[in-house]
Amino acid sequence: MLDLLTGDAQAFLTKTWASRVHVHHTEPAALTGLLGLADVDRLLTSSAIRTPAVRVARDGAVLPESGYTRGGSLAGRPLTGLVDPAKLLGLLDDGATVVLQGLQRYWPPLADLVAQLELELGHPCQANAYLTPPGAQGFAVHSDSHDVFVFQTHGTKLWEIDGAELLLEPGVVAYLPTGTPHAARAQESMSLHVTLGINQLTWRALVERAVAEAVAQVPGTHLPAGYLQDPSVLTEGLAPHLAAVADAVRAQAPGAVAERQVRRFLTSRPPRLAGSLVDRVALAALDRDTRLERRPGVPCVLEDADDRLRVLLGDRVLVVPARLRPALEEVARRDTLVPGDLEGVLDLPSAVVLCRRLVREGLLRIA
Known part of the structure; x- marks a missing residue:
């Protein structure tokens, strides 16, 4: 998925990391499918989304949460910070910008993208989205303490970046290094853009x-x-x-x-287990020809530890017998496989057992 964002990801990141603003063009559908207007509608109006996952700004000021949240209860226990769709849409009508924060924690397409980007860069990343009504500007000129990739998924937005102007529309990706002054204003229609923040390790x-x-x-x-x-x-x-x-x-x-x-x-990333419940139900039928695939954004880094082998899986370490190294090396180098592909280094029953274990651990998923 990362190559959809950047084309040749390695070349793009290498070229832009130390540069100033860089603009890249790709197929609009590669980006608009990550978070569309209908997706944001569903999150804001038909889910129990709460603060701080949502904040609202207008004319450069962050609005108090009390203006767009309400209380509630679940199983007799109180809930606070629930987004009130009617209040929120009213603020949007009045020119406010709605910010969805930390989308990598609850929106699977962006969670996949962020996880892959983290492995590409070796830096923690985050995803936010900004929904702005026509002609409005949520924030005044400011700069961020981290690098940013930004792309539009609905409408257009005119960006002022370090004194220059850029019209952002679907299919355009901009890279803003740390400290780049910028501001953005929606144009004739509702605007939705996503930012990928790179929190650099130094x-x-x-x-x-x-x-x-x-x-x-x-x-x-x-x-x-x-x-x-x-x-x-x-x-x-x-x-x-x-x-x-x-x-x-x-x-x-x-x-x-x-x-x-x-x-x-590689042991402190958020868990990557979407779909694991469905996979567990299907495990009993896993056999020699079951098509498996590597879960996006999950590493498979091997470390020798005497007669054991440590497998770094992103959020934890899996410890297995050292004799499994050839099989795990085969798994690590493939995007897809079937247990039968491991018969050169394991007998078939052992290959099936290993694949079942790797599905349970979240490194593989059933295609």
Whole structure:
């Protein structure tokens, strides 16, 4: 799905990452199908969506939640922050912009896209959508603390980006690096656009984490009394601790620090289990020729651990016998397979058992 957004994803991201604004054109249907006006209608008027998944802005100001929410109850327990469709549509009629936040948590097409983008970049990502009535502008000129991909799925919007203008319409993707000043105004019809925010992990954060591991070895004992009158007491006590931290930092192998970062990222993503209930029902019939596919956005990274094998699955680690490495390497390199494809490295009963396990774990799904 990522190539629908960017064409050649790797080339596009490499070229644009350090550049200023970049515009890319693709087939409109590749983007409009991710979140359409009817989808937003259903979320706002026919679901129990709550704040903070929704916020509203008008003329550069965020409106109070009390103006578009209500209370309710479920199984006798109170619910707060429920979006009131009548109030919300009234604000929309009056020129307000409705923002759907964190769509990667509850809208499957964008959840798939964000998960794939995270694996492509190695940075956490998020998806928001902005619904703006004709001629209205939700926010004044501002800049974001993260990189942004933006694309239109309904109507058109005129963007002012770093002093230049860009008309965003379905099929156009814009990339705005961190800190790029921008504002946008809907044109003649209702406008719906999606932003993909890239919350960059930095070299500083990686180094700080490595240094923090060394600092954690320093004793937590109190500073000596009397150091205000005699700072040399601190000097004498501090010197060996600083030397120990410096030695510990120097002793850290960059490769080991990098491996810990990879493991941390690939075990801390949100679970990717959409459709797993249906798959579980179908597992009993899984056989040699059952067509399986890799679940979008789920990694399959293998790490040796003595006589075991760790499989990094995005939100957790699966530990299996090391003898399964050839079979899992085969799974990792394929987008689709049947259990019979693993017969070169496993006997058929073992291949079926492994595939069933990988379906349960969410790495594979039944096509």
